[in-house]
Amino acid sequence: MNKNSNSNEKTITILLGLISMISFSQKKWTLQECEEYAVENNLQVIANKHKKSLQDANLKMSQNEYLPTVGVNIGNSMNFGQTQGFQGSIGRNDNFNNSANIGVNVLIYNGNRVAKNIRKTKYDVEALQYDLETVKNNILLQIVQQYLAVMLNRDFENQ
Known part of the structure; x- marks a missing residue:
């Protein structure tokens, strides 16, 4: 089963x-209310919104x-111990070591990899926005098609 048929x-x-x-509720829904409800609660729309927010975070990164x-x-680090000398004397051998390191990495030039990555990520964000709009438009189109089919069937019944 492919992804398109599943959606x-x-x-x-x-x-x-x-x-x-x-048909079973007491409130009569308008076509616009149906469209708004479908777009707000569609799983594909919600998933695409999450993908877009993730891609926005990738752009910031x-x-x-x-x-x-x-x-x-x-x-x-600390080491405590005793040592025995040549003449049998015992001496204390305690070692205390401390170290601190600070490192800074600054990007000077890397063949414009960062700039190209930013540009690519911007295109990805834009593509996801277009995908989101496409999904919304497809949902609206399907709702209008179903609405027109219902209206056509009512006309056939009334004749």
Whole structure:
């Protein structure tokens, strides 16, 4: 089963749910209310919104690659013990070691990899926005098609 048929099945299920809600509920839904409800509650739309917010975060991370990175390490060690000398004397052998390191990495040039990555991520964000709009438009188109089919069937029944 491919992805497109699976999404069509989900959309048809939502439409059938909307139609059953319209026919069994006391409130009469307008076409615009149906469209708004379907767009707000469609799983594909919600998933695409999450994907877009994730891609927005990736864009911010890409832009932050120009910033320097800083690393700090602190170490401490202690050794306690005794040693025996040549003449049998016992002496104390205690060692205390401390260390601290700070490292800074600054990007000077890397063949414009960061700039190209930012540009690519911007295109990805834009593509996801277009995908989101396409999904919304497809849902609206399916709702209008179903609405017109219902209206056509009513006309046939009335004749």
